[in-house]
Amino acid sequence: MFNSALPFIKMHGAGNDFVVFDNRKLQLSEEDIASLAPDICDRKFGVGSDGILALSIPQKPEADYTMIYRNPDGSNAGMCGNGARCIALFAYSLGFDATHTFNVHNQVYQAKIISEDTVSISFPMEASISEQQINERRLYQIHTGTEHIVTTVEEADLKKSDLLKKQGKKLRYHEHFQPKGTNVNFICGTNSKSLELQTYERGVEDLTLACGTGAIASALAWHHIQKQHQPNAKYQVKTEGGTLNIHFSFDRNTNTYSNIKLEGPAHFVFKGTFL
Numbered sequence: 001m002f003n004s005a006l007p008f009i010k011m012h013g014a015g016n017d018f019v020v021f022d023n024r025k026l027q028l029s030e031e032d033i034a035s036l037a038p039d040i041c042d043r044k045f046g047v048g049s050d051g052i053l054a055l056s057i058p059q060k061p062e063a064d065y066t067m068i069y070r071n072p073d074g075s076n077a078g079m080c081g082n083g084a085r086c087i088a089l090f091a092y093s094l095g096f097d098a099t100h101t102f103n104v105h106n107q108v109y110q111a112k113i114i115s116e117d118t119v120s121i122s123f124p125m126e127a128s129i130s131e132q133q134i135n136e137r138r139l140y141q142i143h144t145g146t147e148h149i150v151t152t153v154e155e156a157d158l159k160k161s162d163l164l165k166k167q168g169k170k171l172r173y174h175e176h177f178q179p180k181g182t183n184v185n186f187i188c189g190t191n192s193k194s195l196e197l198q199t200y201e202r203g204v205e206d207l208t209l210a211c212g213t214g215a216i217a218s219a220l221a222w223h224h225i226q227k228q229h230q231p232n233a234k235y236q237v238k239t240e241g242g243t244l245n246i247h248f249s250f251d252r253n254t255n256t257y258s259n260i261k262l263e264g265p266a267h268f269v270f271k272g273t274f275l
């Protein structure tokens, strides 16, 4: 258990907010970080955030550092896209190159600082879509570093936060997705290459203002739903907290997506010490 003062920076990427700290000297264990998460992420009794991010010494030879992410309830996630842009900008402020690499678990991602508040993250994995039907709802399940499902809603329903939260929670805990559960993305296409998104996040157990890995899953699902076949695409995903750009390649023979990039904002908010 860690019980001394912790210097941190509060950051956000499209309104998805994080407590970020340099763990290279501190070397808090993953268990310490998980047990710190509920206290530090609490919006009344703590700093308040959608997650905690530790920049740690690299666990892979090809990575410049390790990103350790925990949800506010302390649970582990495969990846956090908005958090990745934030930690990359934080790393740049600590002296890492404008183009650098980091690992999250076993995957190595590449970050590129595009401007003082825009970052692009290249995802190393290929993704494919599995269609499912639960009750009356058509769902698109996609692993974009972490667990996601995508479903379409009417434009008017995208504004009904209480309804989405209720439906999101039901799907997140649906037996079909147990034991891991899933993040749930509600989308509405605005044109062939742009869409609006609201995400119910596992581990936050609420809608967040944006979800990066969810925006990727949503862009791929929207491409799939429209049966588009172009080999390279750029989609724009509008969230409550800002706009994210998703680039990808599509192989129509194998129905797989690769060269996935997530580009969007990252901002410093304030510095502090958690006592």
Ligand SMILES: N[C@H](CCC[C@H](N)C(=O)O)C(=O)O
Pocket (backbone or CB within 6 Å): 016, 071, 076, 077, 078, 079, 080, 081, 082, 083, 146, 147, 183, 201, 202, 203, 204, 210, 211, 212, 213, 214
């Ligand atoms: N907000 C994150 C996702 C956090 C993932 C987490 N909620 C989970 O998979 O449990 C993002 O920008 O990608």
